[in-house]
Amino acid sequence: MANQFFQNNGPYNISEILHILNLKNLKVKKKNIKIFDVKDLLSAGENDISFFHTKNYENIAKDTKASFCITSNNLKHILPKTCTPLVVKNVLLSISKVTEKFYPSSINDKFDQTVLQIEDTKFKKKVIFGKNVLIGKNVSIGSDCYIGHNSIIEKNVSIGDNCLIGSNVIIKNTIIKSNVKILDNCIIGKHGFGFFPLKNNNQRYPHIGIVIIEDNCEIGCNSTIDRGSMSNTVIGKNTYLDNQIHVAHNVKIGENSIIAGQVGIAGSSVIGNNVKVGGQAGISGHLKIGDNVEIGGGSGVIKNIPESSKVMGYPAKSIRNFIKENK
Amino acid sequence: MANQFFQNNGPYNISEILHILNLKNLKVKKKNIKIFDVKDLLSAGENDISFFHTKNYENIAKDTKASFCITSNNLKHILPKTCTPLVVKNVLLSISKVTEKFYPSSINDKFDQTVLQIEDTKFKKKVIFGKNVLIGKNVSIGSDCYIGHNSIIEKNVSIGDNCLIGSNVIIKNTIIKSNVKILDNCIIGKHGFGFFPLKNNNQRYPHIGIVIIEDNCEIGCNSTIDRGSMSNTVIGKNTYLDNQIHVAHNVKIGENSIIAGQVGIAGSSVIGNNVKVGGQAGISGHLKIGDNVEIGGGSGVIKNIPESSKVMGYPAKSIRNFIKENK
Amino acid sequence: MANQFFQNNGPYNISEILHILNLKNLKVKKKNIKIFDVKDLLSAGENDISFFHTKNYENIAKDTKASFCITSNNLKHILPKTCTPLVVKNVLLSISKVTEKFYPSSINDKFDQTVLQIEDTKFKKKVIFGKNVLIGKNVSIGSDCYIGHNSIIEKNVSIGDNCLIGSNVIIKNTIIKSNVKILDNCIIGKHGFGFFPLKNNNQRYPHIGIVIIEDNCEIGCNSTIDRGSMSNTVIGKNTYLDNQIHVAHNVKIGENSIIAGQVGIAGSSVIGNNVKVGGQAGISGHLKIGDNVEIGGGSGVIKNIPESSKVMGYPAKSIRNFIKENK
Numbered sequence: 001m002a003n004q005f006f007q008n009n010g011p012y013n014i015s016e017i018l019h020i021l022n023l024k025n026l027k028v029k030k031k032n033i034k035i036f037d038v039k040d041l042l043s044a045g046e047n048d049i050s051f052f053h054t055k056n057y058e059n060i061a062k063d064t065k066a067s068f069c070i071t072s073n074n075l076k077h078i079l080p081k082t083c084t085p086l087v088v089k090n091v092l093l094s095i096s097k098v099t100e101k102f103y104p105s106s107i108n109d110k111f112d113q114t115v116l117q118i119e120d121t122k123f124k125k126k127v128i129f130g131k132n133v134l135i136g137k138n139v140s141i142g143s144d145c146y147i148g149h150n151s152i153i154e155k156n157v158s159i160g161d162n163c164l165i166g167s168n169v170i171i172k173n174t175i176i177k178s179n180v181k182i183l184d185n186c187i188i189g190k191h192g193f194g195f196f197p198l199k200n201n202n203q204r205y206p207h208i209g210i211v212i213i214e215d216n217c218e219i220g221c222n223s224t225i226d227r228g229s230m231s232n233t234v235i236g237k238n239t240y241l242d243n244q245i246h247v248a249h250n251v252k253i254g255e256n257s258i259i260a261g262q263v264g265i266a267g268s269s270v271i272g273n274n275v276k277v278g279g280q281a282g283i284s285g286h287l288k289i290g291d292n293v294e295i296g297g298g299s300g301v302i303k304n305i306p307e308s309s310k311v312m313g314y315p316a317k318s319i320r321n322f323i324k325e326n327k
Numbered sequence: 328m329a330n331q332f333f334q335n336n337g338p339y340n341i342s343e344i345l346h347i348l349n350l351k352n353l354k355v356k357k358k359n360i361k362i363f364d365v366k367d368l369l370s371a372g373e374n375d376i377s378f379f380h381t382k383n384y385e386n387i388a389k390d391t392k393a394s395f396c397i398t399s400n401n402l403k404h405i406l407p408k409t410c411t412p413l414v415v416k417n418v419l420l421s422i423s424k425v426t427e428k429f430y431p432s433s434i435n436d437k438f439d440q441t442v443l444q445i446e447d448t449k450f451k452k453k454v455i456f457g458k459n460v461l462i463g464k465n466v467s468i469g470s471d472c473y474i475g476h477n478s479i480i481e482k483n484v485s486i487g488d489n490c491l492i493g494s495n496v497i498i499k500n501t502i503i504k505s506n507v508k509i510l511d512n513c514i515i516g517k518h519g520f521g522f523f524p525l526k527n528n529n530q531r532y533p534h535i536g537i538v539i540i541e542d543n544c545e546i547g548c549n550s551t552i553d554r555g556s557m558s559n560t561v562i563g564k565n566t567y568l569d570n571q572i573h574v575a576h577n578v579k580i581g582e583n584s585i586i587a588g589q590v591g592i593a594g595s596s597v598i599g600n601n602v603k604v605g606g607q608a609g610i611s612g613h614l615k616i617g618d619n620v621e622i623g624g625g626s627g628v629i630k631n632i633p634e635s636s637k638v639m640g641y642p643a644k645s646i647r648n649f650i651k652e653n654k
Numbered sequence: 655m656a657n658q659f660f661q662n663n664g665p666y667n668i669s670e671i672l673h674i675l676n677l678k679n680l681k682v683k684k685k686n687i688k689i690f691d692v693k694d695l696l697s698a699g700e701n702d703i704s705f706f707h708t709k710n711y712e713n714i715a716k717d718t719k720a721s722f723c724i725t726s727n728n729l730k731h732i733l734p735k736t737c738t739p740l741v742v743k744n745v746l747l748s749i750s751k752v753t754e755k756f757y758p759s760s761i762n763d764k765f766d767q768t769v770l771q772i773e774d775t776k777f778k779k780k781v782i783f784g785k786n787v788l789i790g791k792n793v794s795i796g797s798d799c800y801i802g803h804n805s806i807i808e809k810n811v812s813i814g815d816n817c818l819i820g821s822n823v824i825i826k827n828t829i830i831k832s833n834v835k836i837l838d839n840c841i842i843g844k845h846g847f848g849f850f851p852l853k854n855n856n857q858r859y860p861h862i863g864i865v866i867i868e869d870n871c872e873i874g875c876n877s878t879i880d881r882g883s884m885s886n887t888v889i890g891k892n893t894y895l896d897n898q899i900h901v902a903h904n905v906k907i908g909e910n911s912i913i914a915g916q917v918g919i920a921g922s923s924v925i926g927n928n929v930k931v932g933g934q935a936g937i938s939g940h941l942k943i944g945d946n947v948e949i950g951g952g953s954g955v956i957k958n959i960p961e962s963s964k965v966m967g968y969p970a971k972s973i974r975n976f977i978k979e980n981k
Contacts (some may be wrong), residue, residue, distance in 0.1 A: 039686075075803055108802050108818060109818075109820075109837070110782075110818060111800060111801075111802030111803060111821050113706065113782070113784070115784070117785070154801055157847060168804075168822060168839075170821055170838050171841075185822075187838045187839055187875045187877075187897075188839065190837060191874060193894070193896040193897070193914065195917065197893065197894075200870065200892050200909075200910070201833075201892055202870070202892060204892060220700055222839075222876055224874075224875045224876055224897040224898060244898065246896075246897050246898050246915045246916055246933075248896075248915065249735070255707055262837075262916070264898075264916045264933050266914070266915070266933050282934040282951060282952045284933075300951065300952035302951070302952075304942075315980050
């Protein structure tokens, strides 16, 4: 799951990981084997640790290459013999703790201490910039870009050509393609609202996904686009967002979509291409909105919407029914 | 439609304009006639170009003084003989391209590169200001004003007497009268969410309107008020807006109105005097809300509301019916 | 009602106060008696002025120790003989004017002119800070705190240990306990949306309450939490708020609660412990939401919700009924 944004502090001996999981007494063959990364069941290799928390992934689990896998008692038998099951009560909380060990900077979103005034960077001549612009380490910016006053581009962020970044903008953990406009006061790429609610002290889980904004997009003022936890948050090509929009972690929006002011899209929902969403509409988490869908202003969408539908209302229903019922 | 905020790059020879419209083969009598401005049918003079896209303006169109008028095939016969029709498929897209030619800075809202630290301007002694305050060219500010830290007053903005501008505020293309308070993090005067949705590359249309905020208003934190496209966005005297409100382009709000937190008002709607809007209510575009109307919190208003009505619900209906139906 | 944040400009002779109330011809025994503070009926001493505007406080009013009490003609007879009634038409407007006399800085929220660059304060070595951080007079900050770029901590604010303050944050009139995270662009502690709507020139009332954020809280990006008018706004221990949330003045939220994105809570409502509020829900003012309540996303809550209920809809009803009616 690694990428340019989050430093992997590994490898760690498996014994260190067992310690975190309160499994230090578990007997494993090679106490000193080194674990290099946390990966999903499919992409994990023999030097990685993985996790398996729902039978949905049964087919992938039985062929995983991971040497160790955090899982539950009722799933452990599915794993291959080459994979040592690490049985815990709460798989997601446990993998979260291990991921935090590898990627501690993905938890707390401390401000970027590597930034310099843009005048003191190589972008001094390349970018047209305002006052008090701050640029982090390893940032890349294409040609013909503008960055407004007081904006902060944190470390490793990548911005394409012909982009307009407004004033008071904060961008972190994000890849922006070309011809993109990010308007004033946007916050792009902070962690999502994801945590384990524990009495007196919630446990945040790591967000090692990023935000990707494709070519020709526009993001309106005061909008927030959170980065993904395990996958990425994506805004498709030529999609326009109005002001004060909130896009939560792991959301994917397709191409050529139009999202009006104050819309909120909850975590992990997938919005298609050519979708129109009216002002103040809300879309619940983990939903699929098909291509060419139109959602009326103020709607509350709480179930999947098939492609080419027009819906409105709270809960959102076909716009024909909405109008009929509200004559 | 010109004003102090958008520089008119004209005049242009009519041949240059025909080129933009893909009408370069059209035969016009004087290829070298100079066109000075883009104006509506009523205010255009013989050196201006205008546009005529809907029969609603028939009466004005037949008397226009414009020498050239962008229009459609079925409307061209209405124009007087003194006016050469320029027939196109999409009148609004075409006038947008011509307007962009005259007023290129009205499209993209690049940050103001003319700003100086306020200490380096004539306002050093006149205004009470915080750290890192930036002031653009030709700004005017009245007496007894405060401007908080990191705020940006872009070029040509005019602010009256006794105004309080908070911190992290951005104001552009705006005229603020006296005794106005603009609270922290507001963005006033950027272009609206107006564009022609084109596959793969939307075409923004020019916003050459401004924002006018009359005497004694208060605008809450994190609010956005977009400037108009062809007309202005206006907040009437002694109207108060709470936090996180979005006012879209061309909206007019009357006097003594009270708008609670997180309300959104879509483009071109007109709100009367003494109107009260409860928190999180939404008002669709192009509506007319009469004087003395009360709109309950959370309402979704999708049709005109006659004066002195009390409405609530989504869609908003008379509050009596809303309560009866929801007992 | 005084606290560390608002300077008491008193004492004032009672004659000065009578002047404000348009009662300068009222005969009182000692024209030169000094009044030291404005207090509620219970806590006022003989050197204070109080106010009595509703029969609900009858029992407290008859025993008040205040020497003077602003009240109405129909309530004055309830006050004890030691208390001189000051009879006015509008008790709340009058007490507001008197409170403004004592605490003028509580009205207009001018930006803090006492701030210094953090490098020029005692926090230079104690805090890990970004560029352009401003700190007001008498601020206190605990150990192991981070403050991001361009953030402003105004005078008298108190921050505990292990806090993360993001970038572009503005905090005023607030006490923050330990292990709290305030994310980018938040505005904490400005006055609420409270005023007397007067034709042509609304009269703001003083906000001498503060914001208190208890241990282990997280406040999402672009959120606004207004301070109280007469009481405080409180966010309980380990309560998490997502992005773009608005918490109005005098609201109290309990412990271990979870508030999703774009929620709005209107003035003076009290939310219990372990409450979950879905995205974009709105809660009207002066309501009581019990412990362990769950409010579905998009709901509009307009009446009290008893503890351990699950509600959804607009207006919010039991979630069972909401689902049944919307099958």
